[in-house]
Amino acid sequence: MDQAQDFDRTFERFQLIANGPALFNAVTTALDFDLFRFLSDHPGSEFDAVQRFTEVPRHQLRVLLHALCATELVVKHDERYTNSEVAERLLASDAPESWRDTLLGWRRFQYPAFPHTTQALRTGTNTALSAYPGEGPTLYDRLSHDPETEAAYHASLGPFTHLFAPALLDHAELSSVGNLLDVAGGAGTIAKMFADRYPHATVTVFDMPSVTQLAAQSVPPHLAGRVRFHAGDLFQDTFPTGFDGVLFSHSLEVFSPEQNKTLLAKALDALAPGGKIFAYGTTAPDDERSGLLAARLSLFLNVLAAGSGMAYPAKDYCAWMLDIGCADVKAFTDLPYEHGLVVGTKGSS
Ligand SMILES: C[S@@+](CC[C@H](N)C(=O)[O-])C[C@H]1O[C@@H](n2cnc3c(N)ncnc32)[C@H](O)[C@@H]1O
Structure with missing residues (x-):
């Protein structure tokens, strides 16, 4: 790429970033109005048809449709509106690969926090937590005193989990595990996806009491007995023992390197010899030069969730696992949705 092309590309990204918050809200508003689904059912709709369906005043609908066309998620041709292929696949349906509920979750739980970024990064404190009443230094502590918001928060994570989990569940490294501890599950x-995928296996979810209580209610009858729960605090309580796999999915991102080494050492204690630790989540590339999902997550963690952590690169997980005495540490990067998996084994001595 020559210098002019390089400038143009970065300038276009700059325009998207500068106008992004407004356009993000146009997209989620279109989701509120079920507009992408309507266009999926009626591709090539005229303005009047969209207006009759949404019942949005004509001028305001004109503004919204222009915004959606500017994002290129909706295409206007001969005064008719159609979903782009991306909108069709990611926004128009409730299919498992839909981003609909993920974006609505980000609107509710993530984006209100980001105006705090300057103060939070300067002070090293998750100052956006002030929007959540109660005690406790993390979003998770605060949510544990507000069951309704806690349930909505966890429900908002589900759709994205369905996007990123298959790369973990299909991974050869996990396929031999028969008794898994899912820490901060x-x-x-x-x-539940693991138990569905591996009918021979059992899994125990370790999380805060308010979370395991809620989660236990959603185990379908055919998985009863194979999906179990263990309530406790990650740092105050010991982990249950006797597992051949310990999974950290999207949980080590939340904490500091020191805390993560403590958690990994506890995981090693919970394992039988030969058992494996799996660290899975959004990972920045080792050179920390790219990764939009990783960058957004890291900011969210520091501004709101815990005031620590990041989408650490795989090399950090490798270094921690080696430090606590894991053998045969392996990293698998470039998994879909900027995910990475690092696996360490408990030696026999
Ligand atoms: C980002 S969520 C990850 C959820 C899940 N593993 C996934 O992949 O979607 C982090 C989880 O850590 C749990 N958590 C945070 N602090 C905790 C603590 N001190 N003790 C137990 N669980 C904790 C939260 O309740 C939450 O379920």
């Missing part, structure tokens, strides 16, 4: 989405 949240609503149990991955645990």
Whole structure:
């Protein structure tokens, strides 16, 4: 790429970033109006048809449709509107690959926090937590005192989990595990998918009492007995033992390197010899030069979730696992949705 092309590309990205917050809200508003689904059912709709369906005043609908066309998610041709292929696949349906509920979750739980970024990064504190009443230094502590918001938060994570989990569940490294401990397993989405995928296996979700209580209610009858729950605090309580796999999915991102080494050492104690630790989540590339999902997640973690952590690169997980005495540490990067998996084995001595 020559210098002029390089400038043009970065300038176009700059325009998207500068106008992004407004356009993001146009997209989620279109989701509120079920507009992408309507265009999926009626491709090539005229303005009047969209207006009759949405019942948005004509001028305001004109503004919204222009915004959606500017994003290129909706295409206007001969005064008719159609979903782009991306909108059709990611926004128009409730299919598992839909981003619909993920974006609505980001609107509710993530984006209100980001105006705090300057203050939070300067002070090293997750100052956006002030929007959540109660005690406790993390979003998770605060949510544990507000069951309704906690349930909505975990429900908002589910759709994205369905996008990124298959790369983990299909991974050869996980396929031989018969008894998995899913640390900070949240609503149990991955645990249920794991038990579905491996009918010979059992899985125990370790999380805060308020979370495991909620998650236990959503285990379908055919998985009963194979998806179990263990309530506790990651740092105050010991992990249950006797597992041949310990999974950290999207949980080590939340904490500091020191805390993560503590958690990994506890995982090693929970494992039988030969057992494996799996660190899975959004990972920045080792050179930390790219990764939009990783960058957004890292900011969210520091501004709101815990005031620490990041989408650490795989090399960090490798270094921690080697430090605590894991053998045969392997990293698998470039998994879909900027995900990475690092696996360490408990030696026999
Ligand atoms: C980002 S969520 C990850 C959920 C799930 N593993 C996934 O992949 O979607 C982090 C989880 O850590 C749990 N958590 C945070 N602090 C905790 C603590 N001190 N003790 C137990 N669980 C904790 C939260 O309740 C939440 O379910």
